[in-house]
Amino acid sequence: MLKEYVYVLILFVLAAGLTFTLLGLTFILGPRRPTAQKLAPYESGMRDIEPPSRRFPIKFYVVAMLFLLFDIEAISFFPWAVVLRRLHFFGFMEIFVFVMVLLVGYVYAWQKGALDWH
Amino acid sequence: MTIHLTAADYGAVLPIMIVLGGALCLLLTDAFVKVHETEIATGISLATLLLAFAASAHLWAVNAGPAFPQGAGAMITGDRFGQFFNFALLLSSALAILIAPPYIRTSHFDAGEFLSLILFATAGMMLMAASLNLMVIFLSIELLSLALYILSGFDRNRPRSQEAGFKYFLLSSFASAFLIYGMALIYGATGSTNLIRIVNVLGGHAGTVASTHTVLSSPFVLIGIALMAVGFAFKLSIVPFHMWTPDVYQGAPTPVTAFMSVATKAAVFPAFLRVFNLALGAESHRWFGILWALAIVTMIVGNVLALSQSSMKRLLAYSGIAHAGYVLVAMSANNRLGATAVAFYFIVYAFMNIGAFALVLVLESRGEAGDEIATYRGLFARSPLLAVATGVFMFSLAGFPPTAGFFAKYYAFAAAVQAGHTELAIIGVITSVISLGYYLRVVVLMFMQPVEAGAEQVRAGPLSDFMLTASVAGLFVVGLVPWFYNLAVQAVQSFFHFTT
């Protein structure tokens, strides 16, 4: 029964072995001459003048999320359109409900000011 | 491919649709209504729940047997078993909403947003209780979880709340991965995500004996069972997947805690039952060991840890863990009485647990300190009604007759005994005795300790008063009137129709 696991085990061993071998080799073979510049978080480019974790407007996220939602809406129209003839009235009602739900969300987002930049 | 949907098909989803429709209405309310928003939103949500309840009751009346509108390949069912849990879910949702308005006002929440999220979660839970397909189970678990993540972190001004939401989100996603992995493995082994088909494949109804044997001995099935158990266990806060529970319960807004402490379990347990007792019911010897061990560990750890809590919400969180253990005992019995006990438990649990949280809510209005158990000192003198109600909840949680809590526990343990696992019942009773240590501590503080100097009278709002009275009455009525238990018995009949 455990035979099936043997291949998995071999894969595990190979992956782990390769990783440790490569890391170990660089650790042993690589020359090390640390300087202040080398130990800085960002070795190249400009010197940082303020901590990177600053605040920036959350509106980016909101817009991105709304975009995603409508993107998915548009995508789901395609398969629906392909089989619309065969789905008849049922298909129409389904997409109607779908659009209505989306519409409520849209109106809600609008009223809540998600579309205003300021 | 032509899809014919009958009235029965729409009927089966009608309660869920009503709740979703109500939630959408609430969103619009939030967008347009500017005055008396809390009152209007509360009214709409309660009306929605009432309507859904009526629809569910209608479904109950028309569907006596196994009800799957699309035949055996159905995604969901409108059977009585699902409806019974719908009752419990709608009840806990309504009870939570009844206590919410004062909290909404003091915390400056958007009432429509808040309540619509509760309704979305309720809809997801109802879908879960009705699902007959692993995919629907996963879908609904995500639907309810998404709403609950947001609700847990809803109080943006309180870091604890945000922490709760985020923790819940991270850990729950982690656990969902296990669940979906397990489902994938089961699908791989049986070739279907439909529970009825899985029964047929595993139970040998369709395949030959030989093929059944091969399928069953496949490691896919076994590991699938194990991983799904992990996923469900997380949602049910079963030890050792419980650690999120106290933090989230404590941090989340109290009405949300009250709601999720009961409703999440009332949604996940029926799905858990459908997967394990129905789809994998014939294979109980392959999963019993796991649930047996989990139930024992859960009962012990939940009750022992509750002893040393100083925060009422954390105490109730651990008590919730312990109660999940008791229900797990009933479930692992894998018999008719066990399924009945699980169903009956949640009607009772809704009353007593949400009732207990309602009291937390009232005292919490005095700030974070209100959550400390020490605040309950001498409560009887400050507010007799609240103290008596809390006393009843505590006695019921501890399982004293003649409160309904006793009967719920009794049936759960009786199921284990019937299945020949007396040891589970014995451990259950012993840990229940341990639980007296913390439930009665609250009672003693309330009734037998003098009031602190300068403590003012405590008053709940009229809705909360109504809710508390109804819960206390409910606990006695459900315990003493056998009608409710008979309802659970009927519900379970439809559940076992699938296999017989």
Next chain:
Amino acid sequence: MSSVWFILLLPLFGFLVLSVGSPLPKRAVAVLGPGVVGVAFTAAIVMFFWDYGRHGVTRDAVAYTWIVSGHFVVNFGALIDPLATVMCLIVTGVGFLILLYSVGYMSEDVDFRRFFCYMDLFVFAMLVLVLSDSYLFLLVGWAGVGLTSYLLIGFWYERPAAVAAARQALVVNVIGDWGMMVALFILFLHFHTLQYVPIFKHVPAVLGYDGSTVRIVTLLLLVGAVAKSAQLPLHVWLPNAMEGPTPVSALIHAATMVTAGVYLIARSYPLFHSAPFTQSVVIIIGTCGAFFAATCALANNDIKRVLAYSTMSQIAYMFVGVGAASYASGIFHLTTHAYFKACLFMGAGAVMHALHDNVDIRRMGGLKATMPVTFWCFLIATMAISGVPLLSGFFSKDEIVGSVYLQAQHVGWLWIIWIMLALTAGLTALYMFRLLFMVFLGQERDPELALHAHDPPLVMRLPMMILAVLAVIGGYLAFPGAPNWIGNWLRHSFERFSPVAPAEPATQWASVIIVILTVALGIFAAYRIYYQRRPAPEQVGATAPAIYRLFLNRWYVDGLYDRAVVRPIIVLGLFLSTVVERFVINGLVEGSAAALRDSSRDMRRVQSGYVRNYALSILLGAVLVVGYYVFRR
């Protein structure tokens, strides 16, 4: 839904409302407390006239099945037969009158609401006791009346004597409950049920006639009955129970609860029928109790305690009645006794009200002038209890004595019983008229005390008068010679499970005449001693000091119990609490509690608050669960 559920639930409703209704105004309490019982009484009358017409004389009404667990089924159901109906009418009817009286009697008490709350609870428990169709709920009611009796005896909890009396009553009753419970266990072992009907149907088949099992069961039931009805040797609590408010004494310790023992024996008659030995024991206990209590009443100087001993004595008569298989006569005496004894207690309460709660009859006298209504009611009730011809007590007592007389024709030793009963009838007349003369007639002994004596207000007078009327006419339910109405009706209950109907004896004129003579002698003696001679308080009992002291000290039974039972138990209790409790129990209990607490605290540390630790826990759990499958085979 038949009216029986109304009867049962109304007092419960009253209790529930009163128990939470602290803001209720006094007037509302005064209406609600007696009101629910009054409506229940109406419902009982409706049940009696209308329900019976439709359903026949006996029926079982199952309210619902409470617990079904395998073969163990608990139904709550009512067995409605003539016996239950009679008890139900007494409990609600007399109960209503007494509650009405209490409105006046308790009007000055600060705990007005609590009083009615307890009283309604008592009525409910008593109704559960008499209406239940199984021993299980009989026991529930049995314990319920015990509890409410405890609460009501100790109603004035700031009085040490009241608290001590309540505790004593509870302890004695627990002895009885123990007997009951063991009896029920044995019954359940043999019958696999506690419902009356299946048990009674199969008594001869399962237990046989005069077998040792049925003997033990009935004797254990008798322990319960004796404790509840304050019979020898478990009678000590009843006189002390007079520390409670007087309406409580009237309702619980005279009219209803203490007669539960009689009810139990009458209800269990198929068992007692199969155990002639126990029947004899019942008769002997009853006879000795009747005589003993009468002598105690003769010497006691506390108005309520005299009545308490007379209660004990009269219940002893009922015991003889049911012990001699003359059930209807026992229940008949129970009925008439409820009327006149409640009336007597009401009168005593009125006197106490008038005399600032003084209970010593040596300081009373001449109250007839100031309290005429009370006097006349008291007189009628006294005549009734003494067995003066043509009043109710005469008929019911004579029926009991007559049935013993009839059976004595065949069983020799019953002659002794009969003689003692006849003698006790005379003693009854003597001590009751002694009470009457000392309290109401002659000169007032303490003019200062009786300065403001007056009749009670209407709300107290009315129930007293109604009961006095009933004490007169109550006896005509079984007029000698005429159709024995109550006997014929009750027979339906007592014929159901026994092929041979116990014959209700025809009136035994010889016995009747002798009893009348002893009663007349008793009254005459009381007249001579306590009316004409009127001894001063310190002269009482001077003629026969030894016997007097024996009676006064209740035959030293209380003292004996105190030395032989109470004190050793206290010593044992001290030993247990100081040595065993401290070192053994506490060590075990607190040790395990501390261990749990500590482990709880240790386990708490795992709950660090870090998401990474939580996720690790989930992962470990998942590994364990999956590992279970991998390594299981």
